[in-house]
Amino acid sequence: MKLDRIIAVRNHKTVYRDGELCMKVFDETYSKADILAEAMNQARVEETGLHIPQVREVTVIDGKWTIMTDYIKGKTLAQCLSDRTDYAKNPEKTDDGSLISSYACDPAFVASEFALSKKEYRQNTGRVQENDVIAYQLRQSFKPGEVTPEEANRIGYEFAERFTKGDYAFIVCTHIDKAHIHNHIIWNSTALDCTRKFRNFWGSTEAVRKLSDQICTEHRLSVIENPKKHGVSYDTWLGTENKLSNRDLLKMAIDRAVQKHPKDMDELTAFLKADGYQVRTGKHLAFRLADQKQFIRLRSLGEGYSEDELRAVMQNGKEHKPFVKRKYPKRQQRTTLVSELEAKINSGKGARYDQAMKVIKLKQMAKTFVFLEEHGYANLAELSKAASDAEAHFYDLKASMKAAEVRIVEIETLRTHLNNYYLTLDVFKGYKQSKYSKAYLAEHEGDIILHRTANI
Numbered sequence: 001m002k003l004d005r006i007i008a009v010r011n012h013k014t015v016y017r018d019g020e021l022c023m024k025v026f027d028e029t030y031s032k033a034d035i036l037a038e039a040m041n042q043a044r045v046e047e048t049g050l051h052i053p054q055v056r057e058v059t060v061i062d063g064k065w066t067i068m069t070d071y072i073k074g075k076t077l078a079q080c081l082s083d084r085t086d087y088a089k090n091p092e093k094t095d096d097g098s099l100i101s102s103y104a105c106d107p108a109f110v111a112s113e114f115a116l117s118k119k120e121y122r123q124n125t126g127r128v129q130e131n132d133v134i135a136y137q138l139r140q141s142f143k144p145g146e147v148t149p150e151e152a153n154r155i156g157y158e159f160a161e162r163f164t165k166g167d168y169a170f171i172v173c174t175h176i177d178k179a180h181i182h183n184h185i186i187w188n189s190t191a192l193d194c195t196r197k198f199r200n201f202w203g204s205t206e207a208v209r210k211l212s213d214q215i216c217t218e219h220r221l222s223v224i225e226n227p228k229k230h231g232v233s234y235d236t237w238l239g240t241e242n243k244l245s246n247r248d249l250l251k252m253a254i255d256r257a258v259q260k261h262p263k264d265m266d267e268l269t270a271f272l273k274a275d276g277y278q279v280r281t282g283k284h285l286a287f288r289l290a291d292q293k294q295f296i297r298l299r300s301l302g303e304g305y306s307e308d309e310l311r312a313v314m315q316n317g318k319e320h321k322p323f324v325k326r327k328y329p330k331r332q333q334r335t336t337l338v339s340e341l342e343a344k345i346n347s348g349k350g351a352r353y354d355q356a357m358k359v360i361k362l363k364q365m366a367k368t369f370v371f372l373e374e375h376g377y378a379n380l381a382e383l384s385k386a387a388s389d390a391e392a393h394f395y396d397l398k399a400s401m402k403a404a405e406v407r408i409v410e411i412e413t414l415r416t417h418l419n420n421y422y423l424t425l426d427v428f429k430g431y432k433q434s435k436y437s438k439a440y441l442a443e444h445e446g447d448i449i450l451h452r453t454a455n456i
Helices: 032-046 077-088 107-125 147-164 204-216 234-238 244-259 265-274 307-316 337-347 351-375 381-422 423-432 440-444 445-455
Strands: 006-010 013-018 019-025 057-062 064-071 100-103 137-140 168-173 184-186 277-281 286-289
Touching: 032 057, 032 064, 032 107, 032 351, 032 381, 032 445, 057 440, 057 445, 077 107, 077 137, 077 168, 077 184, 100 107, 100 147, 107 184, 147 168, 147 184, 244 265, 244 286, 244 307, 265 277, 265 307, 277 337, 381 423, 381 445, 423 440, 423 445, 440 445
Parallel strands: none
Antiparallel strands: 006 013, 013 019, 019 064, 057 064, 100 168, 137 184, 168 184, 277 286
């Protein structure tokens, strides 16, 4: 095996190509149970009929666990989904995975689980879609400095749960690598009961925005007022308010030529040629720049630019009005209910409210004083040390919970392997009795791969 041709690099794994085989090599951060579970899930996805590489072997190369599959030119549907989910779950962006939450799926195998649900959907409904959507994705951003990463993840989870009504599996990955904290939310297109699909509907963008704004308002976070109905235009992206058309440019070139006081149309045409324009004579005089496809007739430029009107300017001294780009009024910003509520909150609620808040603060101060007396904190240093100890204890508990969750996943994976081993044992015995017949392998390939994977 040659590990010298890298075709993809992902989080903690590298994909190599050796002829017609691909080798996905995992680093030491992956456990044996995780790798075997991924191979098992991919073998199950093969049965869905999706265009994915088939698993050929799970082995160890240079001390690293490796999954060997067929090589398929281009990206498969499953690889496209894996690219999205791997980017969303990037440990460098999600605080080593601590800012990932999920509903009805395991974040470690979310791509495989989404693909597997398509198999059950086909079995339950008998419907096969050529252009199938595996999952949907959206991003939810927050104003810098306004929300903590943990709160942002909770808000993203609440949004996904309410938008999908708990009928679709999803993951929420909170990224903290930018100045603004933002969520990547990905949900399965197939419902949990595998009998129906999520249908993207007309106006879904507006529905997503309204629900996100509602949840953010409930959490006392700011929202975008007067959002634009459409994305930024290409002209705005270039930094111009309105891009000049070819007709506008020709009008401006004629204006510059008229300012030079030409005697006739021939001299006017010469000025335009010097300005980079090509001329076409005939029944109607027309011009174009070198990179233009079509000529523009003077009579099509509007009032003041026809041949007769330009001749009147040059020969009879008629006034020529230069072209001025028309500016359209900007959309007026209207005050929204959200902004009115925020303004009211920021302005205070009157003398009675302020007096009530003073009483609440005094009571809280009294509770704080009693707490300090009961615990014998004589100064700020002792209080800070106690807070640091409590924080350390919190992170120790968090680490132990994480380790327990990992162990639970390992036990569940082992249970699945044991179950698969005994379910496919008779099939594998038949394969041995057939003296490893290729025809028998082709007929029971899925069960044999599951048995071999579980037996490692």
